[in-house]
Amino acid sequence: MSPDNPLPEFDLINRFFTRTTDDKGVVLGVGDDAAVLSAEPGTELVVATDVIVEQIHFPAYTPPHAVGHRALAVNLSDLAAMGAEPRWATLALSLPEADPAWVEQFATGFFALADAHNIALVGGDTVAGPLFASVTVHGVVPAGEAVLRSTASDGDGIYVTGCTGDAVAGRLCEGTNDNDHYLAARFLYPAPRVAQGRALRGVASAMIDVSDGLHADLTHMLSASGVGAELDINALPLSEELIASAGEREAATFALTGGDDYELCFTVPPEQEPALQSLSDSFDCPLTRIGTCTEDRAVNWREDGKLFAVPAGYSHFETEGAD
Amino acid sequence: MSPDNPLPEFDLINRFFTRTTDDKGVVLGVGDDAAVLSAEPGTELVVATDVIVEQIHFPAYTPPHAVGHRALAVNLSDLAAMGAEPRWATLALSLPEADPAWVEQFATGFFALADAHNIALVGGDTVAGPLFASVTVHGVVPAGEAVLRSTASDGDGIYVTGCTGDAVAGRLCEGTNDNDHYLAARFLYPAPRVAQGRALRGVASAMIDVSDGLHADLTHMLSASGVGAELDINALPLSEELIASAGEREAATFALTGGDDYELCFTVPPEQEPALQSLSDSFDCPLTRIGTCTEDRAVNWREDGKLFAVPAGYSHFETEGAD
Numbered sequence: 001m002s003p004d005n006p007l008p009e010f011d012l013i014n015r016f017f018t019r020t021t022d023d024k025g026v027v028l029g030v031g032d033d034a035a036v037l038s039a040e041p042g043t044e045l046v047v048a049t050d051v052i053v054e055q056i057h058f059p060a061y062t063p064p065h066a067v068g069h070r071a072l073a074v075n076l077s078d079l080a081a082m083g084a085e086p087r088w089a090t091l092a093l094s095l096p097e098a099d100p101a102w103v104e105q106f107a108t109g110f111f112a113l114a115d116a117h118n119i120a121l122v123g124g125d126t127v128a129g130p131l132f133a134s135v136t137v138h139g140v141v142p143a144g145e146a147v148l149r150s151t152a153s154d155g156d157g158i159y160v161t162g163c164t165g166d167a168v169a170g171r172l173c174e175g176t177n178d179n180d181h182y183l184a185a186r187f188l189y190p191a192p193r194v195a196q197g198r199a200l201r202g203v204a205s206a207m208i209d210v211s212d213g214l215h216a217d218l219t220h221m222l223s224a225s226g227v228g229a230e231l232d233i234n235a236l237p238l239s240e241e242l243i244a245s246a247g248e249r250e251a252a253t254f255a256l257t258g259g260d261d262y263e264l265c266f267t268v269p270p271e272q273e274p275a276l277q278s279l280s281d282s283f284d285c286p287l288t289r290i291g292t293c294t295e296d297r298a299v300n301w302r303e304d305g306k307l308f309a310v311p312a313g314y315s316h317f318e319t320e321g322a323d
Numbered sequence: 324m325s326p327d328n329p330l331p332e333f334d335l336i337n338r339f340f341t342r343t344t345d346d347k348g349v350v351l352g353v354g355d356d357a358a359v360l361s362a363e364p365g366t367e368l369v370v371a372t373d374v375i376v377e378q379i380h381f382p383a384y385t386p387p388h389a390v391g392h393r394a395l396a397v398n399l400s401d402l403a404a405m406g407a408e409p410r411w412a413t414l415a416l417s418l419p420e421a422d423p424a425w426v427e428q429f430a431t432g433f434f435a436l437a438d439a440h441n442i443a444l445v446g447g448d449t450v451a452g453p454l455f456a457s458v459t460v461h462g463v464v465p466a467g468e469a470v471l472r473s474t475a476s477d478g479d480g481i482y483v484t485g486c487t488g489d490a491v492a493g494r495l496c497e498g499t500n501d502n503d504h505y506l507a508a509r510f511l512y513p514a515p516r517v518a519q520g521r522a523l524r525g526v527a528s529a530m531i532d533v534s535d536g537l538h539a540d541l542t543h544m545l546s547a548s549g550v551g552a553e554l555d556i557n558a559l560p561l562s563e564e565l566i567a568s569a570g571e572r573e574a575a576t577f578a579l580t581g582g583d584d585y586e587l588c589f590t591v592p593p594e595q596e597p598a599l600q601s602l603s604d605s606f607d608c609p610l611t612r613i614g615t616c617t618e619d620r621a622v623n624w625r626e627d628g629k630l631f632a633v634p635a636g637y638s639h640f641e642t643e644g645a646d
Contacts, residue, residue: 027367028471031547033404033532034371034462036469041364044350047445048357049459051415053452081356092374092415092457122370125457129376134415134448134457136372139357146359148351209356224354 015100016107017091023120025087035122037088043140048078054131059171064102066188068109071133073190074211076117077262080197081209083147084139086119094129106133117194145201147266152206152225154295156267159276161193162285163239164214168258169246179241190262196283197264203275207266213257215310218265219299225267231291233303256301256310267293338423339430340414346443348410358445360411366463371401377454382494387425389511391432394456396513397534399440400585403520404532406470407462409442417452429456440517468524470589475529475548477618479590482599484516485608486562487537491581492569502564513585519606520587526598530589536580538633541588542622548590554614556626579624579633590616 018030028036039045052058052071062070072089079086091110095103114121119137152158170187173180193209200207208221214236222229233252242251263285268276280287301308341353351359362368375381375394385393395412402409414433418426437444442460475481493510496503515532523530531544537559545552556575565574586608591599603610624631 028469032472033401033530034369034407034460034469036405036464037368037370038466039362039368045360045362045368046357047360047411047413047459047461049413049415049446049457050448051417051450051452051457053417053450056450056452078356082359084357088370090370090372090459092372094374094376094455123372125373127374127376127379129374129379129455130453132417132452132455134372134374136370136413136459137357138370141359143361146351146357149355207356 016103017121017124019121023118026120026122029120029122030124035088035090037122037138039140042143044143044146046079046082046084046139046141046146047136048075049134049136050074050078051132051134062188064105065109067133068106069113069189071135072110072113072119073192073262075135075137076113076119076192076194077190077209077211079137079139080192080194081147081207081264082139082141083145083197083201083207084141085198086117086137086139086194088122088138089114089119090136091121091124092134093124093126094132095126096129096131098128141201147201147204147207149206149208149221150224152221152227152267152293153269154227154293156205156269156293157273157289158218158229158231158265158267158291158293159287159289160210160214160237160263160265161196161283161287162261162263163237163242163255164210164261164263165242165251165254165258166239167260168254169242171260173245179244182241183245187260190260192262193264193285196285199279199282200264200266203268203272203279204266205269207264210261210263210265211259213259214261214265215256221265222293222299226297227293227295228297229291229293229299231299231301233301233308235288235290237286237288253311257312339426340444340447342444346441349443349445352443352445353447358411358413360445360461362463365466367466367469369402369405369407369462369464369469370459371398372457372459373397373401374455374457385511387428388432390456391429392436392512394458395433395436396515396585398458398460399436399442399515399517400513400532400534402460402462403515403517404470404530404587405462405464406468406520406524406530407464408521409440409460409462409517411445411461412437412442413459414444414447415457416447416449417455418449419452419454464524470524470527470530472529472531472544473547475544475550475590475616476592477550477616479528479592479616480596480612481541481552481554481588481590481614481616482610482612483533483537483560483586483588484519484606484610485584485586486560486565486578487533487584487586488565488574488578488581489562490583491577492565494583496568502567505564506568510583513583515585516587516608519608522602522605523587523589526591526595526602527589528592530587533584533586533588534582536582537584537588538579544588545616545622549620550616550618551620552614552616552622554622554624556624556631558611558613560609560611576634580635
């Protein structure tokens with residue numbers, strides 16, 4: 001091998017993933033054994049890793065542009081849930097073949113979202129193998145200010161951003177009318193709530209992102225915090241499009257257990273309610289109170305006052321995911 | 324889902340990958356949406372990502388303990404090549420089935436190496452899918468002191484740690500005698516040269532780790548530095564076991580192009596030679612000078628003074644890797 005005859009691997013990386021950058025804190029980006037990064041004094045680093053695998057996390061028909069978007073979006077959603085400001089990402093990409101057109105579309109989707117959130121790609125690895133993308137994202141928060149999932153208290157209000165259930169409906173729908181197009185886009189292009197998460201720092205007492213389904217992720221947060229909740233099925237934020245597509249009954253089930261929403265679920269102490277109301281005007285998504293934390297650790301959903309039994313949730317090890 | 328009936332995914336993670344840690348700088352480890360980490364003032368962060376995929380980077384027969392070791396080792400090797408001190412790792416693990424015995428052995432191999440290098444697992448993602456492991460490692464260096472691959476100069480000596488070629492021979496051998504056992508272990512359990520890399524900070528002018536083959540990686544370093552080299556085939560560090568197994572001629576080819584060595588290749592300016600000699604006594608591996616950087620950008624290997632044509636190198640997109 002000579003510099004004039006690079007391996008296809010390096011050729012692909014160079015063509016699509018190497019960009020000059022003046023992004024904050026990037027001392028050395030793509031192209032060496034590792035990236036060198038510099039965080040400001042007084043900050044802590046927030047790091048998350050999520051992998052998406054074809055047939056498990058996205059269907060084979062997913063456009064490469066949407067795969068690139070998703071690979072980063074699911075990770076940005078984790079930073080959002082900590083209240084962190086995105087900085088840097090690394091990407092491990094495995095491809096069944098070195099198809100430049102596919103990689104270019106993937107990179108376009110990836111960088112469109114990266115640019116929208118000021119996150120720089122600083123390193124990675126491209127290999128031959130089954131189709132998957134593993135991303136690690138790095139954000140920063142002022143020291144001590146990350147929003148954990150374990151710090152909700154009895155009496156805190158429970159909120160969710162946006163509408164849940166759209167994504168799973170979009171994955172299942174036929175895509176033949178306007179409603180379905182809206183839902184399909186909600187599945188293919190999840191919008192991580194980065195600005196909302198950052199704004200909620202200092203206001204939310206606990207926060208988690210909704211990836212496995214609202215009920216499952218909310219239960220994680222409540223369990224980690226040692227509290228339970230009283231929750232209202234009738235308060236669930238359901239989009240008109242979801243109700244039109246699935247009907248009201250199925251819409252509620254999707255909203256509770258569907259997964260792939262990448263909304264934020266968080267708790268707010270009573271004394272922070274005024275601050276939350278001020279913030280919510282600046283949010284470009286709905287903000288809905290769905291319940292209240294309780295000392296009793298049971299997680300009770302009620303419909304018109306009566307206990308509602310939540311159907312089984314999504315598991316990565318159930319075949320349900322492998323459609 | 325209730326806290327008493329966790330999803331298999333979380334069950335696996337909790338059982339094998341969650342450990343209490345008092346490791347330096349870990350504010351919040353596994354178990355939230357992201358880890359929260361704190362680097363000392365005056366340091367820069369060094370970040371690398373490498374993924375290993377079954378059938379591409381390790382054969383299907385590889386014991387899970389060795390897969391866990393390898394997933395971390397190939398990444399620590401990148402930190403070593405920057406002169407960084409390892410701190411934190413994240414792991415994205417994809418498994419065809421939720422087999423606790425397999426995961427336990429994987430985790431044992433992973434943590435044995437992690438503990439040896441004081442690196443804490445701070446986050447990750449476990450999914451169902453084809454067998455692969457994607458690791459991102461984080462290390463630190465004093466600001467401005469990372470060793471790049473682009474800073475070698477005309478006249479610098481070119482060195483390599485350990486013996487190259489063993490790993491590919493170990494992958495190909497039958498495993499029926501002591502030589503073969505030695506070589507197989509060199510393939511299954513690569514030893515990242517972390518201590519050597521750190522010690523070479525301030526002594527080496529440029530450094531790279533040898534993962535794709537000595538000639539290919541050396542050529543990357545020279546090319547990035549804008550120099551060439553005169554190199555001596557007769558000086559190649561070949562282990563007795565490699566020569567006994569492959570013969571002297573094939574041994575040299577393996578050493579130049581085999582890959583999977585995870586040794587360090589680096590350059591040293593003449594004025595740092597005395598410092599290097601002092602250091603080498605403390606290294607637990609051979610240290611061999613194989614050539615000298617030249618202003619002319621050609622990369623010339625010579626055998627008994629005559630130009631030697633290096634066979635084609637390894638590419639992740641060649642079917643050769645998929646045995």
